[in-house]
Amino acid sequence: MKNTIKVERAKKDITQEKLAELAEVSRQTINSIEKNRYVPSTVLALRLSRIFGVTVNELFMLEDDD
Amino acid sequence: MKTNHDTYKLRGFLPNYFKRIGLALAIISVLGFIGGMIFEQAITIDKEAIATITLDGVILGLLIISLSKTRIEDEMIMHLRLNAFAKAFIFGTAYLFSVSLMSLIMHNDVPITPHSLIIVELIMFICFFEISLSKLSKQ
Numbered sequence: 470m471k472n473t474i475k476v477e478r479a480k481k482d483i484t485q486e487k488l489a490e491l492a493e494v495s496r497q498t499i500n501s502i503e504k505n506r507y508v509p510s511t512v513l514a515l516r517l518s519r520i521f522g523v524t525v526n527e528l529f530m531l532e533d534d535d
Numbered sequence: 536m537k538t539n540h541d542t543y544k545l546r547g548f549l550p551n552y553f554k555r556i557g558l559a560l561a562i563i564s565v566l567g568f569i570g571g572m573i574f575e576q577a578i579t580i581d582k583e584a585i586a587t588i589t590l591d592g593v594i595l596g597l598l599i600i601s602l603s604k605t606r607i608e609d610e611m612i613m614h615l616r617l618n619a620f621a622k623a624f625i626f627g628t629a630y631l632f633s634v635s636l637m638s639l640i641m642h643n644d645v646p647i648t649p650h651s652l653i654i655v656e657l658i659m660f661i662c663f664f665e666i667s668l669s670k671l672s673k674q
Contacts, residue, residue, distance in 0.1 A: 494609040497671045501611060510610050 472529045474503050477521040491520050548604045557599030564592030590650045597657035605668065615667040623660035630655050 478488060485503070489496040492513065501507035502517075509517070518525045568589035571578060578585070605612055631647060638645040 494611070495607040497674050498609050498611040500674045501671070507611050507614065513610060 470508055470529055470535055471505065471532055472502065474517065474528065477523065477528065481521065492516050549599065549602050551604050551606055553599050554603040557596045557603060560599065561593050561596030564589045564596060594650065594653055594657065597654065597661065601657055601660055616664060619660050619664035619667060622663045623656045626659045627652055627656035
């Protein structure tokens with residue numbers, strides 16, 4: 470699964486630290502999600518989509534091998 | 536909907552400072568065991584009772600460490616914790632098999648007590664979890 474968190478972050482000009490604060494998780498969790506090392510729960514995915522004002526489908530996309 | 540913070544606050548884990556309490560309890564128990572061995576003749580209490588009490592102290596200490604929260608608790612930390620639990624359980628099972636197999640091959644009766652198995656599993660859990668956390672903090 471890939472995601473556009475880094476792109477959305479750049480658009481909104483917010484750091485991983487700030488996003489972590491808004492999503493109530495650690496910066497390392499945001500970093501791991503961005504690097505596809507960790508797949509977030511539905512609650513966290515929804516929260517991130519709400520922060521960026523996009524749908525979950527726009528933020529997270531399935532890849533061919535998923 | 537509950538916040539992430541609320542979700543992980545309700546898990547029933549102990550505050551972070553309990554890690555130090557658990558460590559102190561485990562160290563005191565180990566020192567008590569060593570002291571019991573050194574001053575064996577001077578102590579009138581049953582040797583087996585000392586061993587049981589100190590091993591229980593070590594287990595309790597390790598359990599307190601295992602159940603203590605990290606500074607920041609979130610869903611990924613919980614994920615790492617569950618992974619560490621699974622690895623520690625597999626390690627404990629492998630330890631049980633290997634010790635009993637060695638005992639059979641070498642015709643040497645090495646007793647596996649529930650205490651030793653639990654201690655191995657708890658130590659391995661703490662190690663796996665701390666390694667995961669240190670890898671995470673390097674990111």
